[in-house]
Amino acid sequence: MVKLTLILLSVFFVQLSLAENSYFIILPKLLKVNYENQLSVLITTQVKQPVDVTFDLAILGQRVQARVTCQPGETKNVSLSLPEHFPIGAGELTIRGTGGIQFSEKRDCIVYDNRYVLLVQTSSSSYRPTEFMELRVLATNENLMPIERGVVDIEIYDSYLKLVGEYRRVEVRNGLTDVIRYPVNKYVNFGSWLVSATMDNTTASVEVLVSEPLVPSFDLKVLFPRFLLRTDTSFRGIIELSDDFNRPMFGRANISIGQFTEDVAREKQARGTPMIDDDETMRRGLKTQTIDVGGRVQLNYDLLQMFGIDVSKALAIYVYVDVISQVSGQQRIAKQIIPVFNREVVYDIYPLEFEAGQKNEYQVIAKRPDGKPIQMENVLVNLTMLFETEKPKPVEIKDLYTRGRTDVGLFNVEIPENCIGVLLTLTPLSEDGQHYGYRTQEMVLRPVPKRRESGGQLMIEMMPAKWGQMESKQQQQPEVISTMIASIDKPSRFYIQLLPSKSIQQHPESLNMNYALLTNGRITLSGVFRIQPTKECQTMQPRAIKPEQTSSTAPQCVYNGTLELVMTRQMVPYSTLLVYTFNPNFGINVAESHRFAVQGLLNNNLTMNVTTHETMDKEGNDKKQHIDEEDILPIHVGSDNIKVSSKAKAYKRMDLVLNGLPDSTVGVNVFEFDAVSQGLRSDITIERLLKYSTAYEYVPIKGMPTSTSSNEKVVQSRGFKDDQFDQFRETPEEERREQEQFEKNMERERQGHRVRYPVEQMAFGLVPERRMTPSVGDDPYIPSNKMGRLYGEPEKQEFGTDRKSFEEVSRQKTNTGRQYNVHIDKNDYVLSVGMPELVVYTQERDSKIQGKLPMAEPETSDEDEDDDEKKQQRGEYRPVYGTLEWFKKVNRRMSLISKEAFIFLESGLSIVSDFGTLVVPKELQHMSLSTVMDKFRRQSLMNSKDSYTIRDDARQLLEEYMQETDSTYTLPPYVLEEESRSSYYNSILFSQTKLDQQGQGKLRLPKMKPCSTWMATGFSMNPTYGLGIAQPFRLPTSQGLYLLANMPRKVQVSEKILLSYSINNYLTKDVQNVVVRIRSSPDFDVIEHQSQGEGKLIQMTNDYVVQIPSMKMDSSIVRHIIIVPKRAGVMSIVMEVESEFGGDWEILSIHVRESGLYRKEMSNKLFDLTEKSTSGQITEKISSSPNLRMVKVCVSGTMLDYLIRNHTMDTKSFIGVDIPLIGLWRGVLLRRYLNETQQSEVGLMNMTMNNITANYQTLQLFTDVNGTYGYQFNTEKKQSNLFLSTVALGAMLSPLMPFRDNVTINRTLTWILKQQRQDGSFDEMGPCSCQRFCTSEYRRDFMTSLVVYFLSHDNLTHSLPWFVREKLYGTGDSDQQSPMFRAKRYLESRLDQVKNCMLTTTLMELALIQCHKLPTELQQKIRQRIQERQLITEEDGSKSVKIENEGDMIIENKLLLNTLTLSIYAHYNDYKTTWALARWIVSKLSVHHQMDTLLDAIFMTKAWVHSDCLLRRHMKSTGEKFNIVVDMTVDGRRQEFRFDETNMDITQQWNLTLPVQQLTYTVSGKGMAGVAIKQVFVDKEQITPPPTQEISVRQEFESMSRLNEIRARTCLTYTPKQQEQNRKLANVNSTLVVEVELPSGTRVNLRQISFFVQRYNQIVYYYYRRHRHTMVFFVQCPIGQQSKEMCMEWPIERLSTVINQQPIEVRAYDYLKPEICSRKLFNVVDAIKPQALGYEYVKFFLQSRPDIKSVPTMDLTKPQ
DSSP: OHHHHHHHHHHHHHHHHHHTTOEEEEEESEEETTEEEEEEEEEOTTOOSOEEEEEEEEETTEEEEEEEEEOTTEEEEEEEEEOTTOOOEEEEEEEEEEESSOEEEEEEEEEEOOSEEEEEEESOSEEOTTOEEEEEEEEEETTSOBOSEEEEEEEEEOTTOOEEEEEEEEEEETTEEOOEEEEOOSSOOOEEEEEEEEETTEEEEEEEEEOOOSSOOEEEEEEEESOEETTOOEEEEEEEEEETTSOBOEEEEEEEEEEEEHHHHHHHHHHTOOSSOOHHHHHTTOEEEEEEEESEEEEEEEHHHHHOOOGGGEEEEEEEEEEEETTTOOEEEEEEEEEEESSSOEEEEEOOEEOTTSEEEEEEEEEOTTSOBOOOOOEEEEEEEEESSSOOEEEEEOOOBOSSOTTEEEEEEEOOTTEEEEEEEEEEOOTTSOOOGGGOEEEEEEEOOOOOTTOEEEEEEEOOSOOOOOOSSOOSSOOOOOOOOEETTSEEEEEEEEEEOTTOOOOOSSEEEEEEEEETTEEEEEEEEEEEEOGGGTSOOOTTSOTTOOOOSOOOOOEEEEEEEEOOGGGOSEEEEEEEEEETTTTEEEEEEEEEEEEOSOOOOOEEEEEEEEEEOOSOOOOOOOOOTTTSOOOBOSOSOOOOOHHHHEEEEEEEEEEOSTTOEEEEEEEEGGGGGGTTTTSOOHHHHHHHHTTTSOOOOOOSOEEOOTTOOOOOSSSOOGGGGTTSOOOSOHHHHHHHHHHHHHHHHHHHHHHHHHHHHHHHOBOOOOOOOOOSSOOTTSOTTOOOOOSSSOOEEETTEEEOOSSTTHHHHOOOTTEEOOOOTTOOEEEEEOEEGGGOOOHHHHHTSTTOOOTTOOOOOHHHHHHHHHHHHHTOOOOOTTSHHHHHHHHHHHTTSOHHHHHHHHHTEEEEEOOGGGOEEGGGSOHHHHHHHHHHHHHHHHSOTTTOOHHHHHHHHHHHHHHHHTOOSSOOHHHHHHHHHHTOOOEEEEEEEEOOTTSEEEEEOOOOOTTSOEEEEEEEEETTTEEEEOOOEEOOOOOSEEEEEEOOSEEETTOEEEEEEEEEEOSSSOEEEEEEEEOOOTTEEEEEOOSSSOOOEEETTSOEEEEEEEEOTTOEEEEEEEEEEOSSEEEEEEEEEEETTEEEEEEEEEEEEOSSEEEEEEEEEEEEESSOSEEEEEEEEOOOOTTEEEEEEEEESSOGGGGGSSSOTTOOOOOTTHHHHHHHHHHHHHHHHHHHTTOTTSHHHHHHHHHHHHHHHHHGGGBOTTSOBOSOOSSSOOOOBHHHHHHHHHHHTOTTSSOOOHHHHHHHHHHHHHTOOTTSOOOOOSOOSOHHHHTSTTHHHHHHHHHHHHTTGGGGGGGOOHHHHHHHHOSSTTOTTSHHHHHHHHHHHHTTTTTTOHHHHHHHHHHHHTSTTOOHHHHHHHHHHHHHSOEEEOTTSOEEEOOTTGGGSOHHHHHHHHHHHHHHHHHTTOHHHHHHHHHHHHHHHTTOOOOOSHHHHHHHHHHHHHHHHHHHHHHHHHTOOOEEEEEEEETTEEEEEEEETTTTTSOEEEEEOSOOOEEEEEEEEEEEEEEEEEEEEEESSOSSOOSSOOEEEEEEEEEOSSTTEEEEEEEEEEOOSOTTHHHHTTTOOEEEEEEEEOOTTEEOOHHHHHHHHTTOTTEEEEEEEGGGTEEEEEEEEOGGGTTSEEEEEEEEEEOSSEESOOOEEEEEEESSOTTSEEEEEEOOGGGSOOOOOTHHHHHHHHHHSOOGGGSOOOOTTSOO
């Protein structure tokens, strides 16, 4: 028995051994629908019987199978064909083998559909709040031919992947959509937004940054030459300054230029010191030029004369630009190192890796500085081989050989097996044969895995059309051969060579080789070919040896062959040839890949140029900001008919000239040059198209055979947890804590990105920003001006741009991360972005910070990231790139896998095999990603497909992932701050046109003042030749004499305001007798600005004129003047500059306020003329108060246009989440009215849609991860609110929403339903938003009624998504256990028990009558109760609900009761009663024009819209035409207003000129008309304060140590007037709002205020109201804090633009009872010193600021 067992065991182990090295299957990680997906199966001769292999793809319940039978030793290709409408998303491919061997394995895969090429283009890659995002979509087929007719869906997601915009079925014509203008609201989620386009199943997206700086500062951008030649003597450049809103501003620049000479280089090299010193050392002793900058200035310096620099002796010059803002005194510095070339040759090398134990061949490529090929000159190559225990070994290579190309030299070198690292240097030799170390280009070669003994060395090379070697004699004009480029429909030949390892004893007569051609993640071609051995396998050397060189070594066996492949369109632009063989019989297991370019991506050509012509300016230059007419006195003072000199109007206009193929559609985008900082990532460029076409070359799914480590601990399924960051060392220093928090946030972002990347790529078609994988040989897609590497480390691409340094040591010393360039036009300029001076540290200090990454470290692979994560957990330092420690780390990782496994890992394929050499350790796999893919599949199966898309599935998955792993969607605030500043730019032309029959077109460019440098991109779509992309084009500077003026836009009367202006001569000549003129005006006076003392006050009865005798070409003159406003209103300052060659003009519109307390009185009347034709004469008395400042009359039929204005119906200002909620409801209800009245094409509809979209964006600021809505969400102040969440969900579910975010709806609905009690009722457990209901005994009835109403309003049930209807009503409409049925049943049971509270009763009735399938008996019962309710008829015929004990009901409740009753009558289509109630409500709004809560505002709006809908129906039923005439007379002045059906919804206004005593008017015609008269008063103290002051406010201002900082101290005391209410409000905290008007000439730092506010738990919410220049604080006053003073401190910054500040208003009121209000004026003059403007103030400020040199240097590595 024992013997039999041993025999069986031996047979079993024999079978196991036979099972090894038996099969090898390659699979793409991406499977394309409507395509024959290629798979390859290899069965080795180890297997004795045929093997049946089955491929089973499962996704969303659908399956596709493929089967093949493979004989031993045979390779077969398999096609897995997916139908056109096969689901896309995360799939799972099961591979089973039966027969000769049995196996079963699973691999993750992505099913995708890219039958179309979609490119989303936006006018900019960065937007600020309140701007419009312009976008369009290019749609072509796979061959880049335009889609003639089609539709595309466009979706917009904010930084938290919430759907905030959608455009369905946008028409595509000739491959292009029309331009869409999408509004971005004031307050939104900052970060990277996605703009996504979907056509059928193909989706593509682009990222745009939506943000604004929270720390006020300014932007500095400098443009300098990319390089200089030693023959240059002048230095040209551009400096541009702009404020946070991208408006040109004034500053003073110090330009310092130094040189790096050969003598200095020799001296430093001899001493062994770094070539590049720190910034402070390099700037010391440099000559400096100081100039004033007015927005933009062009530099043209003689380097020798101005700076003492002889370019002929310089290796490089370094430029420092230090700018001080005239407004704030802040400083920014930009620096740039510009190389100087003597001989126009730079060198590049390929590949940047090495394999130890083998002979490696390298290719040196010679280029000119502009990237064009040039003849190879003498160059010395030195290698330094590093070893773990031995000394470094230097190797010098002088001789290079060629293969027919004079611009390429090759060499090979044997690298020992124990070598762990190689440092390579390229040294150009001078004409005398000498070489200098300072010219040496140093780079690091990265190690790759070593080959196993059972393998061999496999090499692939594309064969050019002609071979040859370098001639012995020098040619006069050597020809550079560039034929190693594959082309469509032409064969390409590849030379394959195999050197078997020495351990192989038996060599086969020939060898089968498998190949697979990979293009963008899929297999486009595969097959088998044979290679033959050399004669007798012992007589021929490897082809890699130099042809003219003889070798004394013994020949070795070589297999070689040629593979010829015909290139197809599917293989462009880049393909990778993967060649492999696995032959266990001979022990040959090898694999190698070769990436190459395939020419033929674009067949269309487009060029751009500009022309200029003389014209007269008719557009004007009014730079006024948007001024909301509800916030100011709309009185335009001054003359409206000011004439401008004809000399000032003459200027040159530019046209953009387009040349291409006839009948092409051309799209153009003209924008600021600043866009290069983002690499034009949202524009249409060749680089972006290449990235799109190669997006799936790398997918992070690791589909390799995996081994499990024996010492492996618990593997987390998804990401990092918080406890992994607890191992950071905690130190008491603030800087250390900030650094640790920075590391934590960056790690959270990195973890979030690791999963977001594949999921977003799969679901949204997002092409991530990454550097292009280099290809071997010539690349036709690399721009001819690509610089390569200049004297530094390998270039690193971020944001699609090149970032380079000067010397190898600059990797340690100089931060060039703020320098950008992009390949445009002649590529003559490089952009540098300024940084705040106080954060410019030297690299020595930065490198000591724990976890700080080297600036120039190249991008790491995912394998490196995994190892770095473990080091991060242990708190270890990451080794510096290129050091011995770095090489040790990389070699440890490379030793875990074989060279073959490494090749397949990088190939983008999944491998199914039992070959041991292909096993990858588990620590190199993305286990978390596999878990996410599995959850994605299961989640997609659970979600309803009629409601959810793959993008919804992905968003829901990512939300759960981010919540579980504590990852973050967005960048850390401090990173986002500078990104939002440096990456922001404007587009001035985003248009499209069509070329004529000659292929020409022209676009008129807007008037562009040269405050910025402009560039243009363009593309064309031709029906025959497809897509064409033009090279980006930098526009020339507009020629002319230009005026730029700047001053504060919001000031008060009698304040002194600095007006700065500059005259810029951009003519190509000097100009004489320049005249600057300020037109006369009675609205302001002028004071001449003087550096010392007070200037003379000049009355502006005549023009103010300044004479400038002469101006040189390219010069700028900056001057200053002081303006003193005399009257309130919108003041216009007209400025001109003129000369004999033309000029310019500009109008500055300034909002001037009068210091005081603004108060409004309203008179509202509603006239019903449906039965009578006239109202009779109406007389209105106007107040005779001396404080009256404005009288405005508003007349309309419905006044519905007020619903989409910022501040409508004269309600109080809502705070926080209430603002977007009321805005959203008003937009939705107005859209209902417009749809019902068939006005979908009017302009009001477009405004309504934009209003809905903008408010929904803001609403997402106030949501929590569980879907609830409140005022603020963080760990300290979480305020989930059932009422607010219900109101928000009701709006989101409305069928009138332009889009529905199903993920957000599902999350919010789930949370709300969890709040339901057993009896079916709902109760508010969070803070109360409706105080008068929260204190009622019917609180639960009130909340249940609200939930039922908002989840069923306006026949909502019929349009609900399926999953929402199922959650609310169950699987059937009669499900009695569904939430809605239980809630209705509760309300029915309580209907008779709440009779004592008419308000709650009416709300319950309104909620019930619109419920889905309400029983008929209950409907009749409610209607009878309504009819029995008595109405009181007033004298004017209006009606109101009769209330018992009316004295106990406050006016707010009376208004709400009548509003709810009106909605019920409107529901029953009772026109007369509805309008009788409406007229009573309007009349009461004259007395009580502030609605107390969000609930009042929503129901008032609903009643308003319902009434107007009934009016339209009534007029239509009677057949009468709407026609109203309002004839008004005011003190002898007459104005007539006319309304009909076309304009009845638009309000007409009349601003009356004071004084006014009375106005008389009559209303006649048919229809309805409303007349509102508003009087605005400016008081110096609060009028009629309440008998007992309930709120007292105190405001103080105090100067801080730095003169530009002011500490504001706001104190509140809240004392309830009625003490008996304390018992009712025992659990209700009072909510107070404080509005502090900021002094003119000051600004806020929201980041700094956030730091201050964190100290006060009472502050729930705060924000800066920019259009009113007001800070708003939302403060909770706890019961225990009542009658006690609460104080808070917060800072503001003083600017240099205004002195003699006037008093400011501080207003405090109870948010839920706004009639409890306190308003006071406070003086601020004493706190704002000194009394100086402009640079005089900046001088004081800088003297008070501590010098950075006086701050002691801190060693950040040691505890302080």
